[in-house]
Amino acid sequence: MSLAQSTTSRRALLSAAALLPLAGGRAEAATAAPGSARDHYARAAKLAGRDPVLTTLVKALTPGVTPAQPKAPKPLKIFDNVAVVSTGFVSVTALLTSGGVILIDALGSPDEAGKVIVPQLKSLGVDPSAIKYVVAAHGHDDHFGGAQYLADRYGARVMMSPADWKLVAAEKPPNAPKHDLDIADGRRLTLGDTTISFHHTPGHTPGTVSMIFPARWRGRRHTAMLWGGTNPPAAVADKRIYLDSVLAFAATMRKAGVDVELNNHGAADYGLARMEELRAGAAANPFVLGRARTQRFMKVMEAMMRGRIATDLEAGG
Known part of the structure; x- marks a missing residue:
């Protein structure tokens, strides 16, 4: 199955009333910069400086680094309308709207959904029966494993990109959800008072999706992004696709005025540590990086991906 084949098949995401096309298109194809x-x-390290969010990202994208397996944090509302539940290795982000909950990712199994997601949401005062949509950021089982449990128990609709529905169907992993709703690139879903926009950012998988949505903190509105798949793929061609996605999404973020950075693997972007800073009473919300710093985050990712491509080419890949 080619990426071109998998990305051309798109079903309607929801009813026409809930979906609005986004202006603009993908960035031009990325080419390896000289060097x-x-x-x-070295450029990535210079951009990162001593910023713990950026230096953690550099480490996460360094060749040969094994993804961290940190201790699970206690659940936390990181914004007035955004909650995080995590096993440490992978996290679930809950958008709390006036019309119910949009859940981004669903951990790795029905057992984790029932024993982690459900009780931890309840501990934050969030009713799990209000989950209306479960969005799988990509087609790996640590992100969709609990989705069918939530669909069966609460009637939630499960969403994934067409390319990754195909990936899941081909690989037939345990706990795969039934094919439900397709996420079309550049579309919006409105639930209650919240609109989330979906953007295909392939590379980690053929159909990885990253998101932009509002985040409110102490009366102020911010614009958050969540990068859908961090670990680089093995093949050089797929790394180039990943780099294309970084460049395109950075441009989308700039246009949207994104000032908050989130990730579904909180050890890759200092996210778990930032949760503890916030829990300890940080004066400012550490997830609000500001527009310039979120763009620097993407520049660091770009430099690291160019480095990964160059590493492969220098090794004869």
């Missing part, structure tokens, strides 16, 4: 792998990694 050695060492040059690109």
Whole structure:
């Protein structure tokens, strides 16, 4: 199955009233910038400086690094309308709207859904029966494993990109959800007072989806992004696709005025540590990076991906 084949098949996401096309298109295809792998990694390190969010990202994208398996944090509302439930390795982000809950990812199994997501949402005062949609950011089982449980128990609709529905159907992993709703690139879903926009950012998988949505904190509105798949793919061609996605999504973020950065693997972006800073009473919300710093985050990711491509090419890949 080719990426081109998998991305051209798109069903309607929801009813026409809930979906609005986004203006603009993808960035032009990325090409490897001049310089050695060492040059690109040095640029990433310089961009990151001593910023713990950015230095953590550099480490997460460094070749040969094994993804961290940190201790699970207690659940937390990181914004007035955004809650995070996590096993440590992977996190679920709940958007709390006036019309119910949009859940981004669903952990790895029905057992984790029933024993982690449900009780931890309840501990934050969130009724799990209000979950209307479960969005799988990509087609790996640590992100969709609990989705069917939530669909069966609460009637939630399960959403994934067409390319990753195909990926799941081909691989037939345990706990795969039944094919339900397709996420079309550049579409919006409105639930209650909240609109979330979906953007295909392939690379980690053929159909990885990243999102932009409002986040409110102490009376102020912010614009958040959530990058859908961090670990780079093995093949050089797929790394180039990943780099394309970084460039395109950075441009989308700039246009939307994104000032909040989130990730479904909180050890990859200092997110778990930021949860603890917030829990301890940080004066400012540490997830609000500001527009310039969120763009720098993407620049670091770009430099690291160029380095990863160069590393492969220098090794004869």
